[in-house]
Amino acid sequence: MIGIIRTLWLTFLHLFHKNDTVPYPETKPYLSPRYRGRIILSRDPNGEERCVACNLCAAACPVDCISLQKGEKDGRWYPEFFQINFSRCIFCGFCEEACPTYAIQLTPDFEMSEYVRQNLVYEKQDLLISGTGKYPDYSFYNVSGLAIPGKDKGEAEREAAPIDIHALLP
Amino acid sequence: MIVPMPIIIVVTFAAVMGVAAVSTMVERRLLGFFQDRPGPNRVGPFGMFQVVADAVKMLFKQDWVPPFADKPVFLLAPIVGFMAVLLEFGVIPITPHWSIAGDLNVGLLFVFAMMGLAVYSVVLAGWSSNNKFALLGGMRAAAQMISYEVFMGLSLLGVVMTAGSFSLHDIVLAQSRCWFVIPQFLGCIVFLIAGIAETHRLPFDLPEGENELGAGFHTEYSGMKFGMFFLAEYAGVAMISALITTLYLGGWGGPILPPFLWFAIKVVFLICFFILLRAALPRPRYDQLMSFGWKILLPVSLINIVLTGAILLWQAGA
Ligand code: SF4
Ligand code: SF4
Numbered sequence: 001m002i003g004i005i006r007t008l009w010l011t012f013l014h015l016f017h018k019n020d021t022v023p024y025p026e027t028k029p030y031l032s033p034r035y036r037g038r039i040i041l042s043r044d045p046n047g048e049e050r051c052v053a054c055n056l057c058a059a060a061c062p063v064d065c066i067s068l069q070k071g072e073k074d075g076r077w078y079p080e081f082f083q084i085n086f087s088r089c090i091f092c093g094f095c096e097e098a099c100p101t102y103a104i105q106l107t108p109d110f111e112m113s114e115y116v117r118q119n120l121v122y123e124k125q126d127l128l129i130s131g132t133g134k135y136p137d138y139s140f141y142n143v144s145g146l147a148i149p150g151k152d153k154g155e156a157e158r159e160a161a162p163i164d165i166h167a168l169l170p
Numbered sequence: 171m172i173v174p175m176p177i178i179i180v181v182t183f184a185a186v187m188g189v190a191a192v193s194t195m196v197e198r199r200l201l202g203f204f205q206d207r208p209g210p211n212r213v214g215p216f217g218m219f220q221v222v223a224d225a226v227k228m229l230f231k232q233d234w235v236p237p238f239a240d241k242p243v244f245l246l247a248p249i250v251g252f253m254a255v256l257l258e259f260g261v262i263p264i265t266p267h268w269s270i271a272g273d274l275n276v277g278l279l280f281v282f283a284m285m286g287l288a289v290y291s292v293v294l295a296g297w298s299s300n301n302k303f304a305l306l307g308g309m310r311a312a313a314q315m316i317s318y319e320v321f322m323g324l325s326l327l328g329v330v331m332t333a334g335s336f337s338l339h340d341i342v343l344a345q346s347r348c349w350f351v352i353p354q355f356l357g358c359i360v361f362l363i364a365g366i367a368e369t370h371r372l373p374f375d376l377p378e379g380e381n382e383l384g385a386g387f388h389t390e391y392s393g394m395k396f397g398m399f400f401l402a403e404y405a406g407v408a409m410i411s412a413l414i415t416t417l418y419l420g421g422w423g424g425p426i427l428p429p430f431l432w433f434a435i436k437v438v439f440l441i442c443f444f445i446l447l448r449a450a451l452p453r454p455r456y457d458q459l460m461s462f463g464w465k466i467l468l469p470v471s472l473i474n475i476v477l478t479g480a481i482l483l484w485q486a487g488a
Binding site for chain 2: 004008010014019
């Protein structure tokens with residue numbers, strides 16, 4: 001009996017509490033930078049595409065919504081096309097984890113509704129941004145041991161000069 | 171001021187429908203506030219046109235009669251429930267001069283007769299739907315409403331004895347010095363609880379217990395037929411509030427403000443209290459509901475009658 005009256009009273013007091021609801025379109029909620037929303041493809045600090053078309057993201061994707069084709073130019077790989085089907089994407093972020101070059105990144109934006117399902121298939125030009133995203137200084141070819149035009153073996157950051165296997169010196 | 175009868179009838183019924191419709195919106199907003207959220211607030215200022223939107227939605231829904239239903243009864247059930255509630259309002263004295271039936275000398279009995287009819291609506295709905303859940307809901311409703319009507323009637327006897335009349339008009343006049351809620355406190359509490367059970371409102375909404383019965387007796391109803399059950403339920407809440415106001419809270423009586431305003435204030439307050447009950451209390455189990463009724467409310471209302479009778483005799487003798 002006392003319990004019932006106390007419940008009534010406490011519930012009544014909630015009339016004077018502040019609402020927890022965020023009136024969404026007018027007030028946007030804060031989304032942390034790590035929020036897993038719309039996917040983008042970023043560029044390295046030199047403005048080149050970061051993606052090296054390694055297909056790791058497509059392999060990691062649990063719903064198989066990434067599709068890309070490798071192309072090659074000056075010894076570098078790049079995606080000829082790169083599609084993400086956002087009508088299937090579950091925003092799990094596995095692609096971002098799998099990517100060795102920080103090319104594919106998830107962003108704090110989720111307002112991507114469409115009236116036509118087909119419009120949810122984003123092409124490379126829709127995905128590619130002009131900046132570096134979350135990792136401003138990272139450039140895959142600057143740290144990898146791969147030789148590309150303008151950067152030979154042993155010239156990458158923190159990379160020792162290659163061992164001359166024909167020399168007899170220790 | 172003498173108002174022609176047709177105007178009284180039309181205005182009263184229109185007002186009841188209006189109150190029932192608006193209270194659906196008020197309920198949702200209030201429930202929202204009780205749960206720290208704003209509730210429906212998008213349609214029109216403060217979400218006031220939500221009612222209109224709901225009504226339009228309900229009207230344009232497909233009005234479907236299941237092929238396995240007993241069609242005439244299926245159609246009849248919501249109408250019976252709705253009419254019964256509306257008729258109850260006929261005897262409520264809203265102000266000294268504003269009541270459809272005027273000063274009906276068996277007003278209270280008439281209200282009870284109509285409440286008895288309202289049971290039919292629920293039982294017939296459950297029966298004619300030819301659906302297990304609906305039937306279970308209807309059975310529950312029948313048992314619940316019939317047994318709670320007993321305590322309701324018994325709890326009122328104190329009021330009738332004190333006022334010496336079945337006429338609601340006389341009962342209000344008898345409260346000009348002291349509202350019956352004070353001498354008849356026990357009766358008022360029992361009446362309130364029985365009233366909730368009678369309108370099968372939460373926390374006593376076992377006939378519709380969503381988690382067990384789908385939607386209970388109106389599982390098969392759609393469109394405006396469902397809307398009638400819905401409106402009847404809210405009109406029933408307004409009805410119980412109006413009855414409590416009339417019987418225990420002095421009806422239209424009160425200082426300074428005009429009688430109608432006093433009546434409206436009390437009724438609105440009680441409706442909000444009903445909504446608070448819904449927000450705060452969990453639904454009891456069915457056997458708990460029944461044993462609470464027969465083992466607690468029945469003795470309490472009997473004690474109330476005995477005490478009232480003893481006091482009245484003592485006063486008369488003194
Ligand atoms: S977020 Fe998950 S589902 Fe979406 S593209 Fe990346 S791996 Fe696939
Ligand atoms: S986005 Fe990353 S993981 Fe996917 S193909 Fe390009 S480099 Fe590989």
